Amino acid sequence: MRTDGALRGTMVLFDWNGSVVADADRARAALNEVLARRALPMLGEAEFSLRFRLPLSELFARLGLPAGDLAAAEQEWAEGMAHPHARLRDGAASCLTTLSAEGAWLGVLSAASAAAVRFDQRALSVPTVWNAVDASVTDKYAALMRHRPTRSRAFYVGDTADDLRCASAAGYIAVGLADAQGSGGADADALRVAGAAYVLHTLEELPPIVAHAAVPLTV
Numbered sequence: 001m002r003t004d005g006a007l008r009g010t011m012v013l014f015d016w017n018g019s020v021v022a023d024a025d026r027a028r029a030a031l032n033e034v035l036a037r038r039a040l041p042m043l044g045e046a047e048f049s050l051r052f053r054l055p056l057s058e059l060f061a062r063l064g065l066p067a068g069d070l071a072a073a074e075q076e077w078a079e080g081m082a083h084p085h086a087r088l089r090d091g092a093a094s095c096l097t098t099l100s101a102e103g104a105w106l107g108v109l110s111a112a113s114a115a116a117v118r119f120d121q122r123a124l125s126v127p128t129v130w131n132a133v134d135a136s137v138t139d140k141y142a143a144l145m146r147h148r149p150t151r152s153r154a155f156y157v158g159d160t161a162d163d164l165r166c167a168s169a170a171g172y173i174a175v176g177l178a179d180a181q182g183s184g185g186a187d188a189d190a191l192r193v194a195g196a197a198y199v200l201h202t203l204e205e206l207p208p209i210v211a212h213a214a215v216p217l218t219v
């Protein structure tokens with residue numbers, strides 16, 4: 001293990017739903033409730049992980065909702081996401097504690113509302129390690145770009161193809177969390193194709209990767 005503070009100057013941002021919190025099923029269930037109420041076809045796990053993208057209004061429009069119904073659909077989705085059926089992803093607590101102890105700058109960058117993140121944070125006893133929480137993010141790429149210039153080494157950890165596309169486009173080391181533990185996430189190949197430099201199955205694998213990739217090359 002590296003010495004205390006070895007990760008100062010390193011930033012690790014996390015997607016929330018499906019990444020810190022193992023609840024991709026909750027996101028899919030909330031989406032499918034919106035679709036079912038409108039007699040639109042619901043999405044299976046594989047289709048959900050491929051098609052899910054932000055902003056939600058764009059996703060709903062692609063799924064066939066009329067423009068005048070998008071705001072109502074977003075509100076319903078947010079309410080569906082508030083149901084407490086989540087659990088912490090395996091290895092999340094020790095991973096966050098380790099990265100924080102090593103001095104990494106840690107943040108959440110998520111489409112979830114601030115209230116939903118706060119709720120999960122308390123209900124699931126997520127370690128309070130965050131330097132920043134960007135909630136209700138509708139454009140992940142733009143939000144990632146805002147943080148990127150502030151740290152020399154930057155990682156983004158996410159569970160959907162869209163997360164990895166945005167992260168690699170914004171210059172981050174993109175770390176994908178593959179489907180595991182029934183999280184309903186994307187498979188490893190889909191994440192690699194989308195731009196993941198690393199694909200993990202548990203967050204316990206993350207600290208050594210961050211430590212290794214954070215070591216500047218010596219000439």
Ligand SMILES: [Mg+2]
Nearest residue numbers: 015017018159
């Ligand atoms: Mg996610």
